[in-house]
Amino acid sequence: MRRSVTGTAAALASMALLTIAMLPLRSHLSVATSALVLVVPVVVGVVSGGFVAGAISVAAGFLVYDFFFIPPYLTLLVGAPQNWAALGVYAVVMLPVAQLVARMNVARATARRQERETRQLFELSDLLVEDKPLDVLLSVIVTTLADVFGSRQVALFLPSAERLEIASSTGDPFPDEVLRRVLPAPGEVAESSARDGLLTVALAAAGRPVGLLVLSGEVAARYDREPLMLFANQVALAVERSQLREQALRARVTEEMAALAKTLVAAVSHDLRTPLASIKASSSTLADAALDISPEAVKRLASLIDAQADRLASLVQNLLDMSRIQAGVLQPRRTVASLADLVASVVRDAAPGLRGRSISVELPADLPPVDADLVLIDRVLTNLMDNAIRYSPKDSPITIRATVTAPQTIEVCVTDHGPGVRPEQRNDVFELFARRADDAGAGLGLSIAKTFIEAHGERIWAADAPGGGAQFCFTLPAAALEPEDPRVAADSRH
Numbered sequence: 001m002r003r004s005v006t007g008t009a010a011a012l013a014s015m016a017l018l019t020i021a022m023l024p025l026r027s028h029l030s031v032a033t034s035a036l037v038l039v040v041p042v043v044v045g046v047v048s049g050g051f052v053a054g055a056i057s058v059a060a061g062f063l064v065y066d067f068f069f070i071p072p073y074l075t076l077l078v079g080a081p082q083n084w085a086a087l088g089v090y091a092v093v094m095l096p097v098a099q100l101v102a103r104m105n106v107a108r109a110t111a112r113r114q115e116r117e118t119r120q121l122f123e124l125s126d127l128l129v130e131d132k133p134l135d136v137l138l139s140v141i142v143t144t145l146a147d148v149f150g151s152r153q154v155a156l157f158l159p160s161a162e163r164l165e166i167a168s169s170t171g172d173p174f175p176d177e178v179l180r181r182v183l184p185a186p187g188e189v190a191e192s193s194a195r196d197g198l199l200t201v202a203l204a205a206a207g208r209p210v211g212l213l214v215l216s217g218e219v220a221a222r223y224d225r226e227p228l229m230l231f232a233n234q235v236a237l238a239v240e241r242s243q244l245r246e247q248a249l250r251a252r253v254t255e256e257m258a259a260l261a262k263t264l265v266a267a268v269s270h271d272l273r274t275p276l277a278s279i280k281a282s283s284s285t286l287a288d289a290a291l292d293i294s295p296e297a298v299k300r301l302a303s304l305i306d307a308q309a310d311r312l313a314s315l316v317q318n319l320l321d322m323s324r325i326q327a328g329v330l331q332p333r334r335t336v337a338s339l340a341d342l343v344a345s346v347v348r349d350a351a352p353g354l355r356g357r358s359i360s361v362e363l364p365a366d367l368p369p370v371d372a373d374l375v376l377i378d379r380v381l382t383n384l385m386d387n388a389i390r391y392s393p394k395d396s397p398i399t400i401r402a403t404v405t406a407p408q409t410i411e412v413c414v415t416d417h418g419p420g421v422r423p424e425q426r427n428d429v430f431e432l433f434a435r436r437a438d439d440a441g442a443g444l445g446l447s448i449a450k451t452f453i454e455a456h457g458e459r460i461w462a463a464d465a466p467g468g469g470a471q472f473c474f475t476l477p478a479a480a481l482e483p484e485d486p487r488v489a490a491d492s493r494h
Contacts, residue, residue, distance in 0.1 A: 003048075003050060004049045004052045005053075006048055006053075007044075007045045007046070007049015007050060008053040008056050008057065010045060010049070010053075011042065011045025011048070011049070011056070011057035011060070012041070012057070012060060014040060014041045014044045015038065015061060015064060018037055018040060018041065019064055022034060022037060022068075023068065026068070026069060026073075031070060032086065034065060034069035035065060035069075035086060035089075035090050038064065038065055039061075039097070041061060042057040042097065042098055043101055044057070045057035045098075046098050046101040046102045046105060047101065050105070050106075051098060051099055051102035054098030054099070054102055055095065055098060057098070058091065058094045058095055058098055061090070062091055062094075063076075065087065065090060066078065066087060070086065070087065071083070116148075133242075134239070134242040134246060135168070137238060137239070138167050138239070139168050141168070141238075142154045142155065142156050142168050142169055142170045145213075145215065145231075146170050146171060152172065153169075153170075153171040153172055153216040154169065154170050154171060154213075154214070154215050155169040155170075155173075155174060156168045156169065156211060156212075156214075156235075157211050157213075157214065158239070159209070159211065163183075164183055164211070167211070171216075174198070174214065178198065182214065183212070198214055199215045199228075200213070200214050200215075201213040201214075201215070201232045203232055203236035205233075205236040205239075205240040206240075208240075210240050210243075211236070211239060213232055213235065275308035275312050276308075276312070278304055278305075278308045279305050279308045279309065279312075282301040282304050282305045282308075285301055286298065286301055317379070332372065332373035332452075332455050332456055333373050333375075334371050334373055335371075336369050336370070336371050336479040337369055337372075337374055338369050339363065339367055339369065339370050339402060339410065339412070340363050340367065342370075342374060342377060342381070343381065343400055344361070346385065347359050347361065347400070349382070350382065350385050350386075356394055356395070357392070357395075357396065357397065357398055358397045358398070359397070359399075360399040360400070361401075362401040362402070363401075363402050364402070364403065364404070367404065368404065369479045370410060370477065370478060370479060371476075371477045371479040372476050372477065376455065376456075377452070379449070380449040380453060381400070381412075381414070383445035383446065383448060383449045384414040384445075384449060384472050385414060387414075387446060387472070388414055388415075388416035388470070388472075389416075391416060391470065392416035392417055392418035396416065396417040396418070396469075398414065398415065399413075399414070399415040399416075400412070400413070400414055400415075404478065405475070407478070408477060410475065410476045410478050411474075411475050411476075412473065412475075413472065413473040414471070415469060415470070415471045416465065416470055416471075417465065417467065417468055417469035418469050418470060419470075420464055420468065420469050420470045421462045426462040426463070429446055429462060430446050430447055430449075430460070430462075431447060446472075449472075453474045453475075456477065458474060458475040458476060458477065459474065459475055460472070460473070460474035460475075
């Protein structure tokens, strides 16, 4: 209605302007020329307001033509017979012209709308084939549908247990009482329909129901449903593909977790069985009163029990660390402390398991303190030393060296003279359960060390040691030293 009023107003305005422009030249214009000029307002009315505005323009043009441009002027009387013919031709010709122009205008508008819809649907089709999470995909679907079809309300329902629930929506929410009439009852299959002011489109893929699309009812009244149904099929395929991908991902994660648990049980059971067997055999020998054991043998058995107990304690600690990592509760509690004191503590605790090896500690005297979680870094150094002890010859030294590589960065390296690590394996050695074929360890130490270092925002890597062997290095943040207050310094000197 508004469009017809606008078109009529535009036609009458243009007709008034043309009439005012032609009146001074009326004596020089033929009757046919005036009729041709008055065709313009009719075309303006049809293009702006449709056929109704064009028909009104034809009627107004007929009156203006007769009143101003057919003698006698300023009267509706028609003098000569040829003037009656001119008026008749104008009325008979202009109505079909108005109708034709209106049809062309509607066809052009429909073509533009279909072109826009097709372009937007193709763009959305490209989005549907992308590897997007299901929630993102559903949000894109409802938003694009609202834009393409001009719907105020769009909701996408997916099955959950025994009923359909809203997975994504845009616009004002649908009233619950309306949805109860539109949505199928539990156990029933959703069907496409148009009732209660809503258009519902059932989504199905390979004959299997996937969901239900609900749009406000004006969509069904304004547009053909074919593009919507075509798009609904694409939506169903995209939703099904996304659901299948998530199911496959869950299945793969379940398989990986099962394999991980199996590997962990196998590794841990081996690591637990060996020291437990040694402890049991040694303790049974010591407890057997019938055996005559020399003091040297008793000392060796006691040392064996102590070493194997330390091995068990280390394994249990690594398992506890791994449980913290997998639980996602690993948060470093930073403390400013001396790295030299920390290294000394680790070396002292590792002394019983050195098996005759020597530990060389090379730390500069002016080494700044570190800002790190001491418990985590203690475990990092302990695991790196255990790794060096396991893979280096008994008569070779192990070196712990630290240097300042940047104003706020300290680099710590643990060096051994074992077989080293091949370049292609330097990233793999930090993976979970990574170990050599002849190694009885669980393959947790280096993985835990890497996780603890990265929790500080630092890095750890493996390299060749000077003179042969392996060198494991990591960085730590140096603590910022606060400038000394001159007054405090003067008081301290006093």
